[in-house]
Amino acid sequence: MSDAPVTQAIRHHLLTDVIGAVVDEPREVLLDGRHSQAIRALLEQRGVLVFPGVHFSHDEHVAFTRTLGGYVSDYEDGSATDISIDPAGGSTARYTEASFFWHFDGYMNTVPILGSIMCCVRPAPVGGDTQFCNSYVAWEALPDDRMAMIEGLYAVHSLAGAQLSVEPEPSYATFQEWRQIAHNTLPLVWTHRSGRKSLVIGNTATNIVGMDPLEGLDLLTYLRDWATQDRFCLTHSWSAGDAVLWDNTGTLHRATPYARDSGRLMRRTKLAGEEPFSA
Numbered sequence: 044m045s046d047a048p049v050t051q052a053i054r055h056h057l058l059t060d061v062i063g064a065v066v067d068e069p070r071e072v073l074l075d076g077r078h079s080q081a082i083r084a085l086l087e088q089r090g091v092l093v094f095p096g097v098h099f100s101h102d103e104h105v106a107f108t109r110t111l112g113g114y115v116s117d118y119e120d121g122s123a124t125d126i127s128i129d130p131a132g133g134s135t136a137r138y139t140e141a142s143f144f145w146h147f148d149g150y151m152n153t154v155p156i157l158g159s160i161m162c163c164v165r166p167a168p169v170g171g172d173t174q175f176c177n178s179y180v181a182w183e184a185l186p187d188d189r190m191a192m193i194e195g196l197y198a199v200h201s202l203a204g205a206q207l208s209v210e211p212e213p214s215y216a217t218f219q220e221w222r223q224i225a226h227n228t229l230p231l232v233w234t235h236r237s238g239r240k241s242l243v244i245g246n247t248a249t250n251i252v253g254m255d256p257l258e259g260l261d262l263l264t265y266l267r268d269w270a271t272q273d274r275f276c277l278t279h280s281w282s283a284g285d286a287v288l289w290d291n292t293g294t295l296h297r298a299t300p301y302a303r304d305s306g307r308l309m310r311r312t313k314l315a316g317e318e319p320f321s322a
């Protein structure tokens with residue numbers, strides 16, 4: 044990367060060789076937007092940025108998101124989204140349990156979201172960490188024969204595929220409901236405008252177009268296992284008030300298991316996508 048002067052403008056330290064950085068700037072400085080360009084540059088380099096103990100209020104969380112790019116809300120009133128698996132919190136809780144498995148967000152869109160910012164309102168007493176892996180570096184480290192084998196292949200992604208990992212024996216009516224919500228066919232290798240490439244995999248992908256189903260599952264299992272080796276990964280253990288920003292186009296993520304009644308509550312905003320998937 045050639046934008047080192049930009050990223051040097053913001054105080055930070057690196058977490059591993061290939062993924063993650065902690066931004067050491069006070070919340071007031073983050074909110075006034077002076078470092079938005081440096082944060083974007085650092086995000087592209089490191090995939091995941093941690094802002095420990097910034098304690099953004101809901102409105103500050105949204106305002107910080109807006110300093111970094113387009114803000115996408117799940118709601119008409121523009122509010123951020125609460126993330127919880129407590130069934131008392133609403134009907135989407137059961138879909139959230141699929142986040143216990145490696146995935147990226149926005150597979151159903153032509154232009155996936157650029158990133159997410161998650162703030163910890165209340166951590167789980169046990170479990171509930173968030174893990175990330177760098178899907179750029181995982182691609183770059185692949186053996187040459189695997190690279191040659193998978194370039195040009197497409198995988199089918201669906202909400203049904205993801206939900207089967209949570210509920211392997213749904214009623215037929217439930218399966219029909221899942222099928223109608225979201226699916227998409229995406230290249231296994233994303234060639235970004237920058238020229239870098241990343242793996243597009245995760246628990247939403249269940250088969251490879253034109254490949255025997257078991258062969259396809261074999262390949263997807265190999266790639267997920269490869270990409271999520273410890274050397275490509277980072278685990279964030281949450282404290283109340285932490286914020287984490289991740290590049291959804293160059294990482295996978297998952298939550299480590301926690302109990303439905305743990306009280307864990309996160310608040311999330313999304314940055315608008317800027318680049319379509321491309322083979």
Ligand SMILES: [Fe+2]
Pocket residue numbers: 142146147148296
């Ligand atoms: Fe997610």
